[in-house]
Amino acid sequence: MQITGAKDRPTKSSPASVDGNPRPLLRIEGLSKRFGSFMAVDRLSLDIHAGEFFALLGPSGCGKTTLLRLIAGFERPNAGRIVLDGVDLAPVPPYRRPVNMMFQSYALFPHLTVEANVAFGLKQEGLPRGEIAGRVADMLALVKLESLGTRKPNELSGGQRQRVALARCLVKRPRVLLLDEPLAALDKKLRDLTRFELMELQRQLGLTFVIVTHDQSEAMIVADRIGVMDRGRLMQVAAPDEIYERPGSRWVADFVGDINLFEGRVGDDRLSVEGTAAGRLRIAAPIGAEPRTPVWVAVRPERIRLSHDKPPNLENCLAGTIVEIGYLGDVSIYQVRIADGSRVKAAVANTDGNGGDSPQPADNVWLSFSPEAPIVLMR
C-alpha cells in the first residue's frame, strides 16, 4: 500500500462548506434501513455538497450499496430523512428523483442499441425528438463512443459498456450521480485509465458524484472526501489525506492502508506512550488525553526505517528478525518479528535496484521511526 501521504491533487473549487452557500446539496439525517434483524444502514447522517466527488468506502456488506439504493429510491428507509435541495425525498418515487444511478452490472437494456439506451432517459422526460438526438450525440462524443451508436450492448467490450452506462446517466444531467462500484468489472489497466476519465468528466460537467467502492486506492484517487463505512455506520468522513494521515480509529487506520499498532498508556509528559511492545515511544505532538489513558500508537509501514546497524539515537527503535519479504516491485514489505513475538511491517522503496546489502530473511535488523510518524488513537 504505497499511497503517498502528501496529496498534490489540484484542489477543485472547494465544496460549499467554506464559502457562501452553507446548505448541502444532499443531506442525510439519521437514516436507518433494516433487513429483518440486520441493520444495513444504522442511524447514518451525512452532508454532500454540490460539485463534490464523494466516495463511500467500506468492506462488502457494510451497507454502502444500500445507502446508494436508499438515495436512488429503490429501498425505503425505516427511519430518517434524505433531503435533496431542501426537498424531502421520502414521498418521491425513484422515477421522479433528480438523481441517477449507474449500476454495478451496468444494467444496459440488451434489446436496445447504444443510442436508444442513452436516449431512454430523455424520452421519459418527453423532450422533442431533435433535442434528444442532439444531446445523445453530444454525450456519445463526450464518452468517445460516437462510432458505436448503432451497436447492441452485447457487441461491446467491457470498457465500452461501462461508458454507455455512464453516458446513459450523465445525459439526464442528474443533481447527484450515484455510481455503484463503477470500475469493479474492468481489468486493472483499464480501471486506472477510466478512473481519470471519470474525474475529468465530473470536473468538466460540474456534477456531484457519489461513488461506492471497496477499493481504497480508488476512493483515494477519485474522491474529494471519503466516508468510511462499517456495519451500517460512518466511521469517519474526511478528505483522503486526512483519512490516511489522521484516521479516527484503529478500524479506519487498519482498513485504509496498512498499519502497525502498539498498545500502551499515555506518558506523564503527554509526549510519549509507555509500556508498548516497543517500549516507550516518543510522540512529537502532545497527546490530547490524560496520562495513563490506554491508547494505541499507529505507524504506517512506509514510515518505518529498516537498517542492519543500530540507529544513532535510541528513540522509537526496536530490534527484530525478518520473517518474510513481500516483493511488490516498487516496494518490498518486510515482516519483522520483534521481541514480544508480534510482527511489524515495514515498507521499503526499492530505489537501488538489486543492491548487494538488501536485507534477507532471518537477518537481525533494527526498525525505527521519527516522533512525527506515529498516529495516536484513542479507540
Add this chain to the structure above:
Amino acid sequence: MRKVSIFNIFAIVLGIAFLYLPIVILVIYSFNVSRLVAVWGGWSTRWYAELAGDNEILQAAFTSLRVALVSASAATVLGTLAAVALVRFGRFRGRLLFASMIYAPLVMPEVITGLSLLLLFVAVEVDRGFWTVVIAHTTMAMCFVTVIVQSRLVDFDISLEEAAMDLGAPPLRTFLSITLPLILPAIVAAWMLAFALSLDDLVVASFTTGPGATTLPIRIYSAVRLGVKPEINAVCSIFVGIVGMTVLIASLLAKLTGARGTPARP
C-alpha cells in the same frame, strides 16, 4: 465426453420410432388411393381433395381454430400476469397456495378438469357452446403459460427494471418498454403451446361443448366410431403438420430467449 456407442444409437432409433412410427404411417396412408383404410393401393391425393368438399369437417376445423386462437390469447394474458405476480411480488400472503393452485391443472387428469367445468357450467346455467370450450381451454392452458413465462422472469435481471425506473420510466412504462420486449419470445412460445394444446384437446372439449360448437377432434372421434374413412387420415395429417410446426417454432423461440436473455457481462 460424449460417446456415440451402438447402444446409444439403438436407443435413440427405438425411441424415435416408438414416438413417430404411427404418425408416419398415418401420413403415408393419407395418400392412399384405396377406399379401404388398411389396404395400400398406390399414391393419390384424392382424400385431400374430397376433404375440401366436406363441409362438416371444414366447419369443425374452423371452430377448433377459433377456439384455439381465443383461448391461447386469453391464457397467455392471464398466465403472464400470474407469472409476474409470482416472480415479482416476492412473498405475499398466500403465495404458496396461489402457486400450487396455478400448477394444479398441470397434473390434473383432463377428465376431472372437463367434468368439473361441465358441472360448473350446468350449475350456473350457461348455455354450452363456443365460449364454454374457450373458457375450459383457457383454464387448461394458463398454467403452462405461467410455467414458461415464470422461468424466463426468474432469470430476468431485476436491475434492468430498476435502471429504467431510475431513468424516469414509471412502473407500467418500465414493464411495457423493458420487461415485455425481453420476455416476449417466452410469451410467444407460451402462446403457441397453448394454441397447440387447445387444438388437439378432445376430452375437455367434449365435456364442455354444446350444439353448434363441434371441434375437429370431436368430429374426428365421432367419425372414427362409425368406421375410419381415409378422409380422416388426411385431416389428421394436416393437423399433425400444424401442431408440429407450432411446437417447433415455440421451442425455437424459447431457445432464442435463453440465448438472448442472459445479458452479456463484462
